[in-house]
Amino acid sequence: METKIPYKIYLAENEIPTQWYNVRADMTNKPAPLINPATGKPLTHDDLAPIFCTELNKQELDNDTKWFDIPEEIVNFYKMYRPSPLVRAYFLEKALDTPAKIYYKFEGNNTSGSHKLNSAIAQAYYAKKQGLKGVTTETGAGQWGTALSMACSYFGLDCQVFMVKCSYEQKPFRREVMRTYGANVTPSPSNTTNIGRKILAEHPDTTGSLGCAISEAVEAAVSQEGYRYVLGSVLNQVLLHQTVIGLETKTALDKYGIKPDIIIGCAGGGSNLGGLVSPFVGEKLRGEADYQIIAVEPASCPSFTRGKFAYDFCDTGMICPLAKMYTLGSQFIPSANHAGGLRFHGMSTTLSQLYHDGLIEARAVEQTSVFAAAEQFARVEGILPAPESSHAIRVAIDEALRCKETGEEKTIVFGLTGTGYFDLVAYEQFNNKTMSDVIPTDEQIAESLAKLPKVPGLE
Ligand SMILES: *Cc1c(COP(=O)(O)O)cnc(C)c1O
Numbered sequence: 106m107e108t109k110i111p112y113k114i115y116l117a118e119n120e121i122p123t124q125w126y127n128v129r130a131d132m133t134n135k136p137a138p139l140i141n142p143a144t145g146k147p148l149t150h151d152d153l154a155p156i157f158c159t160e161l162n163k164q165e166l167d168n169d170t171k172w173f174d175i176p177e178e179i180v181n182f183y184k185m186y187r188p189s190p191l192v193r194a195y196f197l198e199k200a201l202d203t204p205a206k207i208y209y210k211f212e213g214n215n216t217s218g219s220h221k222l223n224s225a226i227a228q229a230y231y232a233k234k235q236g237l238k239g240v241t242t243e244t245g246a247g248q249w250g251t252a253l254s255m256a257c258s259y260f261g262l263d264c265q266v267f268m269v270k271c272s273y274e275q276k277p278f279r280r281e282v283m284r285t286y287g288a289n290v291t292p293s294p295s296n297t298t299n300i301g302r303k304i305l306a307e308h309p310d311t312t313g314s315l316g317c318a319i320s321e322a323v324e325a326a327v328s329q330e331g332y333r334y335v336l337g338s339v340l341n342q343v344l345l346h347q348t349v350i351g352l353e354t355k356t357a358l359d360k361y362g363i364k365p366d367i368i369i370g371c372a373g374g375g376s377n378l379g380g381l382v383s384p385f386v387g388e389k390l391r392g393e394a395d396y397q398i399i400a401v402e403p404a405s406c407p408s409f410t411r412g413k414f415a416y417d418f419c420d421t422g423m424i425c426p427l428a429k430m431y432t433l434g435s436q437f438i439p440s441a442n443h444a445g446g447l448r449f450h451g452m453s454t455t456l457s458q459l460y461h462d463g464l465i466e467a468r469a470v471e472q473t474s475v476f477a478a479a480e481q482f483a484r485v486e487g488i489l490p491a492p493e494s495s496h497a498i499r500v501a502i503d504e505a506l507r508c509k510e511t512g513e514e515k516t517i518v519f520g521l522t523g524t525g526y527f528d529l530v531a532y533e534q535f536n537n538k539t540m541s542d543v544i545p546t547d548e549q550i551a552e553s554l555a556k557l558p559k560v561p562g563l564e
Contacts, residue, residue, distance in 0.1 A: 110206075112195060114357040116188035122352040123175055125345045127164075128383040129455060130171035131390040134462055136341070136454035137429035139165075140416060145560050148426050156323060158333050160231040164342040173345065175227075182226045182259065186215035187349065191357040192521075196485040198505070205508035207501060208365075209521040210354045210381065211488065216282070219491065219523030220377045221252035221337050224346035228335045229256035238331035239263025243293065243318030245373075246446035246493070247272055247279035248523060249337030254288035264288040265332075267295065267321045269448075270313035271441055279527045293318035300324050300422040314438045315449050320422025338374030339419065339428075339453050347380025354518065355384045365396060367504055369519040371496035372400040372409065372467070373446055375453030381520045382465065389464055398465040399504075400456065401496040403475070404544045405443040408433055408452045409460055409467035411545075413554050417451060427560060430457040433545075434553030440543035443472060446493040450553075470499045471542040476535040478502050479525070491523035492531055 129135055138147035153162040164173060175183075194207040212220035232240050239262050244250030250266040257264035266288050273280060273292035280290050293313050294301040300320040304311065311317070319336070326334035337343060358365065368385055370378030378400050388394040402409055408431045418435040419425040432451040439448045452460075459465050472492070479495035481502065482488070490498060501519040508515050525532065534540040 110193050110361055110363070113190040113192050114360065115190055116353060116357055118184055118188070120353070120356055121180060121183050121187050122349050123180060124172040125175060126348045126352060126383055126387065127167065127171055127173060127345055128379070128387050129168040129341065131387045132458065133390070134458055135168045136458045140427040140560060142418070142423070142427050142558065142560070155327055156334050158228070158231045158235050158237070160234065161228060161342045164345055165340060176230060179227055179230050183349065186222070188353050189214055191354055194486055197482060200481070200485045201502065201505050201509065203505040203509045204512060204514045205505040206514065206516045207505055208516070208518045210350055210518070211521045212350060212377070213488065213491070213521065213524035217248060217252035217255055218526065219248040219252065220347060220350060220380070221249045222255060223349050223380070224337065224343045224376065225249070225252035225256035226259070227346045229253065229260045229262055232262055232333060232335070233260040237262065237333055239265065240333055240335045241265040241267070241322040241326040242335050242337065243267045243269070243315060243322045244337070245269045245272060245315045245318070245448055247276050247527060250283050250288065250290065251279060253335065253337065254283040254286035257288065258286045265325060266290045267293040267318040267325070269293055269315060269318050270311070275530050276527050293321050295321060297321070298324045300424065304421070312441045314421055316419070316421035316435055319420040320424055323420070323424060338376040339449065339451065341453070341455055343376045344379035344383070344453055344455055347376045348383045350377065350380040350520065351382060351384040354381060358518070363516060364394070365518040366515040367397045367399065367517045369399045369401060369497045369500050369504070369517065371447060371493050371520070371522060372402045372452065372456070373493060374449045374451070375456040377520050377522045379453055379456050386459060386464055399500055400460070400465055400467040401500045402467060402469050403443060403447050403496065404469040404471045404542065406433065406439040406448055406450070407469040408450065410469045411550055412452070413557070414457060414461050415557055416560055417557055419451060423558070427558060428454050430454050431460065432557070433550060434556055436556050437550070437553040440545070442541060442543040446491070447496065468500055470496055471544070473535070473540055473542055475499050476532070476540060480535070488521065489525045490521060491525045492528050494520070494522040497521070
């Protein structure tokens with residue numbers, strides 16, 4: 106007999122996870138190691154030490170430890186905005202007239218407006234513990250920079266953010282939130298770094314890209330005493346921190362004996378999706394349960410669905426390590442027409458391996474259909490979703506409508522990663538019907554992939 110499920114399944118404060126789950130420990134095919142482009146050899150702790158915080162490097166390279174204790178200071182910070190609710194989308198189900206049961210895990214209940222704070226606070230904590238003066242980073246749509254500026258102000262660390270130029274111009278209010286938390290924000294590419302000056306000389310009109318901002322932030326970190334670089338997505342450590350999302354989701358579902366059939370998340374660099382699905386993928390890997398897991402990406406930046414599984418640089422400047430991942434090529438710059446985040450050319454190495462092994466699937470969706478889903482969702486569920494999150498909403502709605510056709514009562518869980526208050530220029534385009542879809546041609550992708558690095562021994 107089914108218990109009546111509440112609209113929001115809340116957990117108690119003492120149900121916030123006290124350990125992060127490392128899905129790599131359960132993978133038979135481990136993600137391929139990061140490679141030092143100078144030597145062609147797997148990166149070591151010593152290679153990483155000048156760039157990232159020591160404790161985070163350990164997490165990055167550890168494919169075997171299944172559970173990492175979350176330091177008490179971080180759990181305490183989590184209490185400001187966690188546990189986050191798991192919501193049963195009764196109103197959306199009704200509007201769609203579907204027999205499917207839809208749930209979403211809402212990560213937008215903090216000032217930064219997204220899940221990114223879950224990793225920002227962890228990274229700032231380890232930087233502080235190491236005695237650093239500050240950290241540098243890049244931000245695309247702005248959520249990561251905002252989350253990191255909050256985390257740094259909490260621990261009294263300096264925070265230098267390189268913000269992709271088109272976002273810097275489109276979202277001046279994001280910038281002001283970061284500055285309010287004490288961060289220093291520079292539009293990228295900038296004249297403050299060698300790589301920025303080089304990119305500007307070659308492409309004076311560029312609107313910037315995440316890959317380019319990463320190059321600048323890394324250069325800024327290694328050239329200042331007492332600074333390290335931190336990244337808000339893609340890396341194993343970030344995916345690890347984000348598993349609080351999936352662990353809470355599992356605890357909430359288990360309370361009511363709910364077993365999802367489909368789990369959906371949007372995928373930029375893969376951190377929220379990885380965090381949401383890790384505990385469920387773990388069950389799949391151990392043969393305990395089965396789930397359909399869907400990564401949703403923009404048709405304008407389709408790394409999983411049209412990219413190549415190959416070693417590539419994580420940044421445009423080609424100074425970062427090489428990662429084996431689904432990539433469109435580090436020189437790929439998505440059309441400036443694309444409004445809503447998820448603009449990274451590559452993908453988490455862990456998720457790339459899982460996708461390659463058939464444990465997760467992927468879909469690419471066009472932004473006009475994404476905003477149509479966002480509007481439909483906002484009107485019935487009340488929350489104004491981030492454009493990134495709305496990629497997951499799109500596919501959740503598509504799957505629920507498929508259930509309506511087949512009469513199947515599937516249980517769908519999706520990650521609602523954040524709110525869209527700073528994305529109103531994009532909403533305005535949608536409302537004015539001036540939004541369009543720009544999808545890269547096969548030629549454009551092939552041209553970009555032709556520039557993939559040739560690393561001896563890795564072909
Ligand atoms: C950054 C961001 C994403 C995408 O990043 P992932 O690392 O792929 O999770 C999705 N949604 C929101 C709201 C974001 O801020």
